[in-house]
Amino acid sequence: MNGSISGYVVSDCSEQPMGDVSVVVISGPNSSPDIAALTNPFGYFVLDNLREGTWRLRAMAPNGSQSDMTVDVFEHAVTAVKFLLPQNS
Numbered sequence: 001m002n003g004s005i006s007g008y009v010v011s012d013c014s015e016q017p018m019g020d021v022s023v024v025v026i027s028g029p030n031s032s033p034d035i036a037a038l039t040n041p042f043g044y045f046v047l048d049n050l051r052e053g054t055w056r057l058r059a060m061a062p063n064g065s066q067s068d069m070t071v072d073v074f075e076h077a078v079t080a081v082k083f084l085l086p087q088n089s
Contacts, residue, residue, distance in 0.1 A: 003073040005047045007081035009039050009059050017043030018085060022060045026068070029053035059083040 009021045019041040025034070029051040037045040047057075050073045060066045065086040071079055 002049045002051055003075055004050060004078045005055065005057070005071055005073060005081060006078050007045060007083065008043045009045065009061075009083040009085055010043055011087045012084040013087060015084075017041070018061060019043060020062055021045075021083075021085065023047065023083070024058050024060065026056040026058050028055040057081075057083075059085055061085050063087070 009018045010016060011018060019039050021039040022036055023039065023045045024036040035047055037047050039045045052073055052075045055071050055073055056068065057071060058066055058068050067083050067085050069081060069083060071081055073079055
């Protein structure tokens with residue numbers, strides 16, 4: 001069984017949820033980390049079925065702002081994260 005990452009993307013100044021933000025895998029234990037999610041209107045996303053190990057993620061908003069994060073994933077576990085993104089690029 002693999003693990004998952006679930007989380008929220010919010011504004012760094014107001015902590016308001018940010019919808020339609022792409023959360024993509026930059027690198028990870030898989031040989032081809034072509035994995036991505038789009039946040040819902042509440043800023044929520046899930047990346048499922050990830051192998052155990054360290055994953056590098058990037059959140060990219062439609063306004064051009066972005067942020068990177070490194071996340072450790074464990075078997076049979078969900079790792080919770082929160083991205084803080086600038087509202088303006």
